[in-house]
Amino acid sequence: GAVVSQHPSWVICKSGTSVKIECRSLDFQATTMFWYRQFPKQSLMLMATSNEGSKATYEQGVEKDKFLINHASLTLSTLTVTSAHPEDSSFYICSARTTGTSGGGTDTQYFGPGTRLTVL
Amino acid sequence: QKEVEQNSGPLSVPEGAIASLNCTYSDRGSQSFFWYRQYSGKSPELIMSIYSNGDKEDGRFTAQLNKASQYVSLLIRDSQPSDSATYLCAVNDDYKLSFGAGTTVTVRA
Numbered sequence: 001g002a003v004v005s006q007h008p009s010w011v012i013c014k015s016g017t018s019v020k021i022e023c024r025s026l027d028f029q030a031t032t033m034f035w036y037r038q039f040p041k042q043s044l045m046l047m048a049t050s051n052e053g054s055k056a057t058y059e060q061g062v063e064k065d066k067f068l069i070n071h072a073s074l075t076l077s078t079l080t081v082t083s084a085h086p087e088d089s090s091f092y093i094c095s096a097r098t099t100g101t102s103g104g105g106t107d108t109q110y111f112g113p114g115t116r117l118t119v120l
Numbered sequence: 121q122k123e124v125e126q127n128s129g130p131l132s133v134p135e136g137a138i139a140s141l142n143c144t145y146s147d148r149g150s151q152s153f154f155w156y157r158q159y160s161g162k163s164p165e166l167i168m169s170i171y172s173n174g175d176k177e178d179g180r181f182t183a184q185l186n187k188a189s190q191y192v193s194l195l196i197r198d199s200q201p202s203d204s205a206t207y208l209c210a211v212n213d214d215y216k217l218s219f220g221a222g223t224t225v226t227v228r229a
Contacts, residue, residue, distance in 0.1 A: 114163040
């Protein structure tokens with residue numbers, strides 16, 4: 001149990017275009033999902049918390065108009081990188097939070113496989 | 121976010137040895153602790169969670185928690201080359217996780 005998928009696994013786009021990344025919890029419902037970014041040889045950086053049916057909460061320094069988050073259902077959150085630029089190239093990882101035994105533990109986060117974004 | 125410190129790496133151990141990873145955290149009120157393994161180029165994978173003081177064993181992995189000392193550790197017994205990865209300590213910070221910087225482990229064959 002506790003499987004999280006992400007799509008696409010990698011994407012290459014031109015500067016100025018928008019890219020949408022999907023995060024799905026496959027075998028449990030996740031009222032809360034998280035979006036992280038990771039640059040090479042650095043630790044995870046939390047970008048935002050996505051709550052089903054409400055606006056996302058962004059961490060300090062993360063532009064909410066650039067990184068649009070939608071959490072339309074209990075199993076799906078999307079991150080759209082708008083007007084992407086080369087400095088947005090990174091590894092984007094989502095996680096889904098379980099709060100009961102269905103995910104195997106108490107208040108545990110399970111990570112998706114990540115999406116590698118390269119902006120040319 | 122609350123502070124989570126891990127022992128600096130990289131840590132190199134011979135195959136079959138015990139790898140010992142340490143983590144300290146700043147918030148005495150923290151209740152949930154996790155160890156994630158991250159292979160190069162991959163996302164983190166949960167390997168252990170621990171909530172109570174003492175030891176918790178799962179296969180070759182043992183997590184140890186001491187809330188009084190604000191310390192959590194991970195032991196990897198009979199280390200294998202496949203254990204070579206970066207290990208992230210994480211502490212629950214309300215509903216979010218605070219991560220340490222990670223310790224990179226290399227198991228020498």
